[in-house]
Amino acid sequence: MSKETRETIDTTRLQRFARAYCESAVLFAAIDLELFTHVARGADTEDKLASALDISGLRVERLVNAALAMKLMSIDGGTLRNAADASRYLVKGQPTYAADWLTFTRADVPKWFQLTEALTSHQPPSVLGMYDDLTVEQARSYHASTYSIGTGAARRFTKRVDLSGRRRLLDLGGGSGAYSIQAVKMYPQLSAIVLDLPPVTEVAKEYIRDANVEDRVSVLPGDFTSTPFPDDVDVVLMASNMALYEEAVIADIVRRVHDALVPGGEFHLVGEMLDDDRGGPLDAALWGIGEAVNHSRGKAHTIGQSLGYFRDAGFNKITHSVFVSGTLYHVVGVKNS
Ligand SMILES: C[S@@+](CC[C@H](N)C(=O)[O-])C[C@H]1O[C@@H](n2cnc3c(N)ncnc32)[C@H](O)[C@@H]1O
Missing domain, CATH: 1.10.10.10 (Winged helix-like DNA-binding domain superfamily/Winged helix DNA-binding domain)
Structure with a gap:
């Protein structure tokens, strides 16, 4: 050498x-x-x-x-x-x-320095992890952090996805409603439903009211792992929450989305996903290990796994692309007409 x-x-x-x-x-x-x-x-x-x-x-x-x-x-x-x-x-x-947004996870710093204990703990993880016992106050402070960044991401989404032929959007874990608000503003024929945990939909209502889109965006308080989805939707979006759950839960959600969509409808999954060799993006891996800190069963999913959830659910025309370089991927599938 x-x-x-x-x-x-x-x-x-x-x-x-x-x-x-x-x-x-x-x-x-x-x-x-x-x-x-x-x-x-x-x-x-x-x-x-x-x-x-x-x-x-x-x-x-x-x-x-x-x-x-x-x-x-x-x-x-x-x-x-x-x-x-x-x-x-x-x-x-x-x-x-x-x-x-940049100080969003600052309060978690002490927990991160207990990572060794979290990884070796024998305490069974909870399904909802950090969202267990969420109060309206906590949800309000959490989404004060996510709203501006969510609105930026939603602008990117509505620019790259043509929703002009769609009528009704279901926004799973829609948080503040940033994506739904932006989508109905951009597409006048569209209405949207934000499904999120009950304390969060209380807060989403405030953002929806402030954006003057109450007539077009409604909320559905519930748990997307179990609450039945409305069956009149032709586009479903799930953004920035897949690392909170393990494979079986995400696979089941993707299946239920496929069942709920009207024929020809489309599903957009935007999330922190790993490349198939798991060599990055680091950010996705860190959100995944963060779920150990939060004592949930969540993890980082790979692109290949995500495509598999779509295929197993019966979606067609499945594609994936980088949504935000170094952090978010975007997987899309269409239900047969
Ligand atoms: C990081 S935020 C993303 C919010 C929004 N999608 C965005 O990108 O602006 C994750 C959201 O998923 C919601 N969430 C997590 N688990 C959920 C569940 N089981 N049912 C409904 N919502 C859930 C949280 O309450 C939170 O609002």
């Missing part, structure tokens, strides 16, 4: 994993302190930041060093500039501000 091709084995990569939590902590602190907002509003030197944040120059320097090294900002002649993503998503007051 030549010198160039010889692989260097050292601890660099392992150290990165061992200390990855430090990067989360820096991001959370920067969000708490509104670092990027201050920079955007003119506190764009370390001295100005020290006054704006009311913290010492030494602490500002440490925080800025970390933000620079994480490429969250750059510096030129002492002037700081937010990176493009920090500028779009972490400057307060902009419609794209996404701090709620």
Whole structure:
């Protein structure tokens, strides 16, 4: 083996994993302190930041060093500039501000550091995992985080899926109703039903009312693993919840969707799925292992498994594509006419 091709084995990569939590902590602190907002509003030197944040120059320097090294900002002649993503998503007051979403799982940090105990626990997992005993208040705070990102994903969905020939959408685990609201706004002939757990549909009603689409979007409080589906729907969507459940549950849902759809209807499954060699995307694997933390029976499903659920249920014209690179895939199947 030549010198160039010889692989260097050292601890660099392992150290990165061992200390990855430090990067989360820096991001959370920067969000708490509104670092990027201050920079955007003119506190764009370390001295100005020290006054704006009311913290010492030494602490500002440490925080800025970390933000620079994480490429969250750059510096030129002492002037700081937010990176493009920090500028779009972490400057307060902009419609794209996404701090709620980015800190969505922050409260889970202590649980993640109990992962070893969760993996070795003999306590039987529950079916609903983190959704056991969900209150309306918890659902409201959870979906305050998902609504903006869900609306962005829904815009992407309604741009890539032509629903102009569809009448009635069933949105399984529709949460805030983001997808349904966006879909009926884009397609005037469409109505939608958001099926979610009862505390969540209480919250969905608030988003539906605020969007002025109460006449077109209704809710169905229930559990999509057991509640009978309406049988007059010609399009069904299930987005960002498949990792919460194991194979048999997802396979059964896909079968029941096929039964409920009118002939010629279509089913869209958007989820964190793994490539068939299970070498990624990492995000899908992490949502999957997160279900150990949540003590459910959920896991990451592969693309191949997902296609299999569709085939076994009897769907035709099954296709799959990347929905959001590095995290979400989109599987579609059509019921025979
Ligand atoms: C991550 S959120 C996604 C919400 C929405 N699909 C979106 O993408 O904006 C997952 C949703 O699935 C719902 N969910 C999970 N298990 C469910 C079940 N068994 N029955 C009904 N809804 C469920 C949760 O309550 C939550 O609203």
